[in-house]
Amino acid sequence: MGKITIHDIAKKLNTTAATVSRALNDNKSISIKMKEKVAIAAKEMGYERNVLASNLRKGKTNIIGVIVPYADRSLFASVIRSLEEKVQEHGMNIMISQSHDSYEKELRCVETLLQAQVSTIVMSHSKGDNPKDHLKRIIDGGTSLILFDRPVEEIKTHSVTVNDYDGAYKAVTHLIEMGYQRIAHFIMDKNTPLYKERYRGYKRALKDNNLVLDPSLVIEVATKIADGAVAAEALMQLEQTPDAIFSSSDFAALGAMNYLIEKGIEVPSEFGIIGFSNEPFTNYVTPSLSTIDQKTKLMGETIAHFILNKKDNKAEIKQFQSVSLTPQLLIRNSSNRKQNLKE
């Protein structure tokens, strides 16, 4: 018995499709008796609403489009997971699209998702300083836009980010509290706001603790283990070597740490290291790597909150909110000198 439609139900009940539709949607102008009859008949006949038809008529779907650089990066995977968990309870679906950190692909992703008529686009936009026209087009077309992870200042819309400045500040302050004096910094891409913010937190923490910023200790490094090792080597070549590193990337931090250990430098007693992102491996390496947790689960939940609120409360649509989550310092062995001394 292929597809049962509301017309079939109407025929069986000697009424019309309009009434059945209204009954199924719990419309107030339908009597309770009729609603019951329809509900029973629908169940009996195994009716299932054709979502496509419904959405076509209503001009909206309940699909949320998500654009991320790569779906398997731990931050994005985690956000996708918690977002999906929250919205699926409300009958919404998640559609994934990957931008590979490329502007061109991001444009394609937006196009695809708009074509699919998603009701909301949730995205972490690709790196670089590209035009934001496509973001405006999303909003102008009536689709709501929620940016996360990487904020875009030029666009007025909802956003959920982590306070990178605060995370960096906490990390560096922690190193200073542990007694490290010359703290180097690995910055990834100087043009990306996110890294700029972390750099700002680094500088501020130094200043607040009366430490001078030595530009030779700030190195541009790629988010790779090998590059972290190279950078560490460069640092140790300096006349005045550092005694700690705050790396904006866990991977680079690990590379540096392994290099130092190999060179006989003890971590954390001689040298402190802290990364950023709380990548899954950081807790398992030796010594375990201190890092900044970005609250990815909360991030997904906050995004979901925006979406669900918008659904209920239309008044809120116009006020765009930017939530900046407070990251968490995870003190592990790579920087925990005091504890080690105690032992």
Next chain:
Amino acid sequence: MGKITIHDIAKKLNTTAATVSRALNDNKSISIKMKEKVAIAAKEMGYERNVLASNLRKGKTNIIGVIVPYADRSLFASVIRSLEEKVQEHGMNIMISQSHDSYEKELRCVETLLQAQVSTIVMSHSKGDNPKDHLKRIIDGGTSLILFDRPVEEIKTHSVTVNDYDGAYKAVTHLIEMGYQRIAHFIMDKNTPLYKERYRGYKRALKDNNLVLDPSLVIEVATKIADGAVAAEALMQLEQTPDAIFSSSDFAALGAMNYLIEKGIEVPSEFGIIGFSNEPFTNYVTPSLSTIDQKTKLMGETIAHFILNKKDNKAEIKQFQSVSLTPQLLIRNSSNRKQNLKE
């Protein structure tokens, strides 16, 4: 200028929506001239096909539903990534749904995706020996089903799995080649076919090398680091302790390794360890953990291949294919005794 429809284009060109539709779909009964005119007008007017309407009429979408226990588990995240990369080139979209390894949630996922009228459901079904009626329902309803990671024997459909038996066999054979004699095995869930297969590979490898299976060396362990440590402790309490572990879980393997190292047992010189899955952390721990890579990227690509093939080649629909990928042995430091001796 809100939404342009084929009717608007038709009006502008003094023709009908039917002609425009056919022209846009490159129908052979439309003249080249007309096709050109339509194409130009469509571009000029900024026309975008309403996918909902199109799909409603055609009765099919180009959405692929994916059901996984958790989207952020490395295997699933990786498969999702490579699957999306492949199918997006063909204009198809991926919809994600998470079963949390619960049978009830899995039913809901199936329901949701069928409602969304996905053309294909790709799933790694939840653990346990539950009824498979919902899988049959998917197929009977005309939606194609592709199972991956965890095969279901009762259902005739496409499937892409990794040869767990082979992976286990390779792992254990490798340990034996490295000179380990008493090899323990961590099995997770004895009722899950996947673990049974690995166990079978373990037994076979022992047999082929004339080693006796000691049941006391086969322990049921959860996929957790802590449990791996507990299990290792139990093993070292035996009268005849093992000198190697083949763990069906990287996490348990790591827990065991850390426990042994803490107890002063040297890995790999005194004790060999190999895990399974190539979890992201395995390459970064010390010593790096040997493991079995499950070819997740290839898995996603193979799934995509099935989907895209089916699209073109209808003849293939009826022949269900089961592809079993060959996993790869990754020899790292936790088991590489020979290399260590050389040094």
Next chain:
DNA sequence: ATATACAATGTAATCGATTACGTTTTGTAA
């Protein structure tokens, strides 16, 4: 008792694209 309101349902248009079927025009074989 009459007017008015509202409850409950029906009618038909609509969302936008696709397609079975019909019509006209042009080409070409007999």
Next chain:
DNA sequence: TTACAAAACGTAATCGATTACATTGTATAT
């Protein structure tokens, strides 16, 4: 020239649900 085929396009139904706009019937107010 007739006839038949194919090319090129038009007409209208269709996919299934929703909803603006009637319509009918009943209850309440005056």
